[in-house]
Amino acid sequence: MKGKKLGGIFLIAVLLIGLISGCSSQPSENGSTGDTIKIGFLGAKTGNVATYGINTLKGMKLAAEEINNAGGVLGKKIEIIEADNRGDRTEIANIMQKFITKDKVVAVIGDPTTGGTKVAAPIAQSNQVVLLSAGAAGEGVVEIGDYIFRNTLLDSVAAPITAKYVIEELKWDKAALVTSLNNDFSVGLSKIFAKAIKELGGEIVIEESIQDGDTDFSAQVTKIKEANPEVIIFTGYYTEAALFLQEARRQGLEAKMVAGDGCLSPDLIKLGGDAVEGSFVYCGFSPDQPTAETQKFIEAVKGKYNEEPDMFVAQGYDAVKILAAAMEKANSIDPKVFRDALAQTKNFPGVSGVTTFRENREPIKSPVYLLTVKDGKFTLQAKLPVKLEQ
Amino acid sequence: MFLQQLINGITLGSTYALIALGYTMVYGIIQLINFAHGEVYMVGAFTGLIFVNMFGANIALAILGAMICCMLLGVLIERIAYRPLQGSSRLSALISAIGVSIFLSTLVVLIRGPQTTSYPQMFKIVLYQVGPAKISNLQILIMIISAILMIALHLIVQKTKVGKAMRACAQDQDAARLMGISVEKIISLTFALGSALAAAGGVLVGIYFNAVFPTMGMMAGMKAFSAAVLGGIGSIPGAVLGGLFLGIAEVFGVAYLSSSYRDAIAFSILILVLLIKPTGLLGKPIQKKV
Amino acid sequence: MFNAYYLQVLVVVGINTILALGLNLITGITGQLSLGHAAFMSIGAYTSAILSLKYQLPFAVVLLSGAFMAAFFGIILGFPTLRLSGDYLAITTLGFAEITKVVLLNMESAGKALGLAGIPQKANVYNVYVLVIVVVFALIRLINSRVGRAFQAIREDEIAAEATGIPITRYKIMAFAIGSFLAGLGGGLYAHYLTYINPTDFGFLKSIEILNMVVLGGMGSIPGSVLGALILTVVPEMLRFVQDYRMLFYGVVLIFLMIFRPNGLLGGVSLTKMLSTRKRRNLETNN
Structure with a gap:
């Protein structure tokens, strides 16, 4: 019992010493004058x-x-x-x-x-x-x-032109929109996609939510399958995208995915395997024609x-x-x-x-590259030019 | 759609149930909410993956290997973080458990990074048509293995001498000690068994959802703990029932209400059930002693 | 010595102290384990932030509104659930916290996952510490009052407390309301210090962090909660020099502190008790 007490006192002492020394330690060399x-x-x-x-x-x-x-x-x-x-x-x-x-x-x-x-x-x-x-x-x-x-x-630049390509070139105008509820990137991107699709005359047949860190998407996939969309617009990150598509294929939902650059990662393919084949991802560069x-x-x-x-x-x-x-x-x-x-x-x-x-310090990256997953690799599908006045 | 969602719910529920069993066992004996349990589940998933990748083990060997490793881990955790705290307040043990949990998840991130990995495909997935719904051989396998493990656990607790000792400790530790039961050994054993179940759960969930990552223990642990309480904490059939109930409630919440409120629906149901049955579905009413 | 970095940490210590004191009243003094303290914090943070952003009300007003809103939800949750005991209560508070988080994630006026940005930075080291001092003294007065003794009686033995004529449900709800009020207050300060809030800030981990402070400092001890908040805010900052191993050490520190001081650093220590024993000792020496 005594040992425990001593140990406790010792521990508090160490913490207090750390506290004091932490506070009085000299600020390090000034970065702008050092080498x-x-x-x-x-x-x-x-x-x-x-x-x-x-x-x-x-x-x-x-x-x-x-x-x-x-x-x-x-x-x-x-x-x-x-x-x-x-x-x-x-x-x-x-x-x-x-x-x-x-x-x-x-x-x-x-x-x-x-x-x-x-x-x-x-x-x-x-x-x-x-x-x-x-x-x-x-x-x-x-x-x-x-x-x-x-x-x-910027999603506000890339997402609308991607939506345009999906509806006008790929002729998929019945979309399922999947948002990751606790991911700010995803919530923002979904808003932009939803607006763009509506303006282009497409239709969002079903909207479903997931959360980052989820692994079970079976219920959402079953619901989406009922709605029978032509394309799944997925606005989250690659881990969830890969798992989501795997579940989709498992349940026989074959619609392809269109996603933002949050899905541009070799891990999308590593995790998703065959399920992500044919997915579209937009980004600022093309690893295919570097x-x-x-x-x-x-x-x-x-x-x-x-x-x-x-x-x-x-x-x-x-x-x-x-x-x-x-x-x-x-x-x-x-x-x-x-x-x-x-x-x-x-x-x-x-x-x-x-x-x-730009003058307001917002970046422009042009053109936007639309990539597709082909034979387990990202390959270039299309170059989409950005209108600068956007 | 109803049938498909039911299958989805049962599969999800059986994974919750597997983890919930470990919570309930430890709780039943020492009234400790073992917060490190979710992390043991995560470690189990990773050790299973190591067995598969390094030694080319098949699914049964991977599960077995992970179970043995996690048994040792469970005993070690009990020795280091809980035994010194015996006799002190339950909350101190809880904080110590949280310490273990933070330690383990950070350790795994340091060793292999935070990214998600998947199990290699271990066998061909076959889909069976059941009426309008599809069920995969993997889903069936998960349900069967979960059921086997749960029944095995039930038999150990109810039919063996060790199980009897466990039940004795759960009722009254002092009395059990007087009967010549080594309470310390039984507690160790409980941790070992609970951790082994968590490991099995980790491997199965890892294979099924194809995702293993260092923070997977957190949410799964929280859900499983809720399931254990829902079923009546301390009760083994209760944990199973609670897990299935929670899994099905979650899936039906998405199916018939809204996926944006998934967790809110699941937890609302949980609170409602507790308001109607304050000790969970199968929990024994606590006799308040004066 | 008091550069912006230390001031920053000092303010966070102050906010955490208020949060920990609130939880201490519920869990440490009244003995009701709550795993959802962060939810009440988020209610206070969001209420005050929305009032600030939309209506530009004065800081004191928004802060109090946030705190009262949190207290209101504390009562709403308390009514049905406080007849549950022990871990069943804990799980309902945990569930409530998850529900709150999901509701905020779906609420358009709360900015969903994008959170609320551009909240005016009104909290500073002065007003935070004035509030800390007010809260500490108010709680000391409360604990030594009739109500406070009722709280402690409930913690020690509910049935005995009821037998002596204490309406336990009413007092439990009262403790819950005051604790939530403090959580809301802390939340409001948090929002007006960081200038940005997001539902994911108030998750399960936040609740656990506050609980750690209470238990580590010593359950039921007011100086303990202050010390707990101080240590658990400063230690992670001090541990920065170990770089990637920081959280590893943090976990180990938690385990060892609990092993060596299972009742917390200042378990069972209260300021008034310290003073009164000294008085008694003085009397004895005088005789």
């Missing part, structure tokens, strides 16, 4: 959304490594500061403050989710640190301030991580490269200075597509 450029990674490494965070980080690390091997930016090495936010928004706020006050980062890349970015953005804005989100595709992100950027294919840059990137990812890149890896990679290019151009690593160069990024040949920032 490294500190870029924060904001994303989850554990928890429900860890896949997206970890993959973004993989891309970022690869890009930083390439840049550093080539001599760095303005003679300085890029250092990625990592922190795990578990997908928890209180932690996101904590981490943003830590990045800015303790680590003195000049820019932060993340969060892959729109919600997380919305927590981080006001903090970045008021501290005049650049936040470049690689993944936040929903509405109301860059409006938060002029230090907030994102590098994604540019020299993209080809090099795919090889590099294979070499370093022994897997093929998904959309998040590609966007994380591009984000670092876009930032580096802006710093080079501005000849400064002060966010107040290179922000302007970043805002003027034009036709940046990234691996996730050719990126231009």
Whole structure:
């Protein structure tokens, strides 16, 4: 009993000492004066959304490594500061403050989710640190301030032209719309698809909901099969998409899937197998006819991580490269200075597509590539040009 | 459609039931909500996958291997996280269980990353037409294996000497000790059995839904725990009934009401049932002692 | 030393303290295990956020409205369910939390999964800690009142409490209402500090996190809840240096703390008791 008590006191003592030392530890070297450029990674490494965070980080690390091997930016090495936010928004706020006050980062890349970015953005804005989100595709992100950027294919651009192709070229006008209820990307995308389909004279014969993390979709599939759609529009991410289609094929529902770039991952095919054959996915680049840059990137990812890149890896990679290019151009690593160069990024040949920032800092990636899964591989179906006034 | 949805519901329900059994067994003996149970289920699914991928084991061997590994894990968890807490408040044990659960799920993410993987296709899926509905050989297999495991468990608890000792511990630990039963050993054994069932559930669910991922224990654990309470926690047939009930309620909620309210419907039914029968479907009314 | 990062963590500690104190009243002091505290928090957060965004009402008004709304739902849930005992009550609170989450995910005015963004940042270290102090003193007064003793009597032995003439259902509902009120208050502060809320913020894990604070600090002890909130907010931040192994350590810390201090760090410690024993000791030495 006495030992237990002593142990308890010891434990409390250790915690208190940690507390005090944690508070009084010196803030580290200022990033803008040292010989490294500190870029924060904001994303989850554990928890429900860890896949997206970890993959973004993989891309970022690869890009930083390439840049550093080539001599760095303005003679300085890029250092990625990592922190795990578990997908928890209180932690996101904590981490943003830590990045800015303790680590003195000049820019932060993340969060892959729109919600997380919305927590981080006001903090970045008021501290005049650049936040470049690689993944936040929903509405109301860059409006938060002029230090907030994102590098994604906007759903509001890509989804309507994809819907147009589906209805006019593929002649599928009876659609089932499947939304992941707890996924902000999916809820936003479903709204856009529903509006576009209605405007183009198509019909949504049934709307069903799932949740990220679900594995049983049998009930929804049975209902969809009753409604007999020609196409399934699925707005969630690839894991659920693969499992959903497997269940569909198991029950004899043969309609093909059309999905957003949240489904662009080798894991869609790995998990889904034959069931995802013939699915359509839109995205900002074509792994089928890669540019020299993209080809090099795919090889590099294979070499370093022994897997093929998904959309998040590609966007994380591009984000670092876009930032580096802006710093080079501005000849400064002060966010107040290179922000302007970043805002003027034009036709940046990234691996996730050719990126231009509009005046409102919204990215344009043109054209939109529509891919289809053929013989267990993503292949190019069509290039859909983007009208710029959209 | 009704028949198809019923089949969907029963399959889902039997997976809940398998996990719920472990909760109910541990609870029946030491009144502990074993929050780490969902994580044991997750570890079971992964060890099964390792057996299949590394040793090319067939489905029976994979299940057996995962069950043995998780038995050891269950005993280990009991030794480290629960035994030192015997005699202290139930909530302390609950928090310790949550600690184990966080530890295990993080460990698996660190070892193999957070992404979802699937079981390789182990045999050909055949669909049988039952009236207007389809049922696959895999669904039948899951129901059969679940039933076998549940009956085996029932026989162990009701017909063997060990089972008798377990029931004795559940009724009164002090009295059981006086009768010469090693209560510690019985608790260990309960953890082992419960964890083995969770492992079997993990492998079966992994094969059926074709998805194994580190956070799968969380939601499944919560649903299974609800199922156990719904059936009357501590009661083995109750856990089975509760699991099936919850599975069917969920599927019918989607079928006839709305898929956007899936979990809300399932939990509303759960609350309603508890309001009508405050100790669950098959739970014995608690005699309040003065 | 007090840079923005520490201030940030300090505010989160304050908000968590209010949440933990609310749950402590329900679970620690009255003995009713609740696994759905985050639901009441979300009700407070959403009510206050919507009032702020749509009607630009003053902060104090929205905060109180959120808290009262949460208390109202606490009573609604309490009426039918509080006759359930122990784990059956726990599971209904868990179920209620899941239902709340799903309803918010489907609610157009709550922004569905997109959440609510652009909530004005009104909470700061001053008003949060003023509220913490008010809540702590109010709870100390409450616990030492007739009502508070009734709560504790219910925790110790429901039947004996009933036999001595305590209307247990009424008192249980009262405890639930006050606890939910505090959860709603914490939720409102949370929304007006982070400026963005989303239904998935208030899941099962959040409820468990708050429960951890209560149990770790010591059930029924008010200084315990404060300490629990402090430790469980600060430790994960301190553990950042172990990088990827952080949550692994967090799990281990939970297990070991429970093994070494099964009744929580300050289990059974209350401020008034500490003061009164000192007084008594003083008297004894004087004699």
